[in-house]
């Protein structure tokens with residue numbers, strides 16, 4: 001059962017460079033909810049996610065659309081960066097340069113789950129788009145938070161692998177808010193679906209009450 005409110009917006013409007021993108025958004029997301037954000041490209045999903053993330057950045061494992069991976073570093077180091085706040089600066093420096101066995105095994109376990117363990121010592125610019133996306137997911141998983149926010153976190157993966165990893169990510173976090181393009185995945189794996197259209201909330205449903213044809217209307221005339 002969902003618990004206390006974790007993220008709240010009341011009549012929020014928000015824009016970029018004087019252009020209003022989100023209009024009069026009111027919503028509450030509670031601890032324990034798994035929420036999919038759906039809607040056409042440009043509807044405002046990423047903007048809404050970043051607004052929610054700013055309410056509690058330290059509590060959230062964020063997997064943004066622009067992965068923000070550092071090509072000068074290895075996959076190991078990029079994933080390890082997700083856990084920087086868990087350890088002291090000195091400990092982090094040592095582990096980034098010459099990983100201790102325990103940390104190396106921890107990061108390797110995350111990479112193994114994502115199917116990129118053999119790429120642990122490659123840099124992201126030597127990886128495919130789907131592999132890069134898995135490194136970004138690994139970095140979010142290694143943050144070890146109870147809340148996950150993802151912006152199309154499995155969009156570059158093949159459908160089967162994307163679904164498996166989405167299931168894994170949802171299992172690893174108590175609360176999740178994920179912008180996702182696939183209405184099928186949204187309806188199958190999330191408790192609640194919030195649809196955005198033209199910067200406004202078009203619908204906010206419990207997944208169990210929703211049929212796919214209703215969800216598809218979000219994309220009509222977009």
Ligand SMILES: Nc1ncnc2c1ncn2[C@@H]1O[C@H](COP(=O)(O)OP(=O)(O)OP(=O)(O)O)[C@@H](O)[C@H]1O
Nearest residue numbers: 016017021039040041042043044045046047048179
């Ligand atoms: N940094 C920015 N500066 C200016 N405009 C922006 C910026 N980020 C987004 N926008 C604009 O805000 C609107 C909403 O964009 P947003 O990325 O939130 O939509 P989205 O639903 O996540 O789209 P997509 O599914 O394509 O990722 C778009 O018109 C976009 O051009």
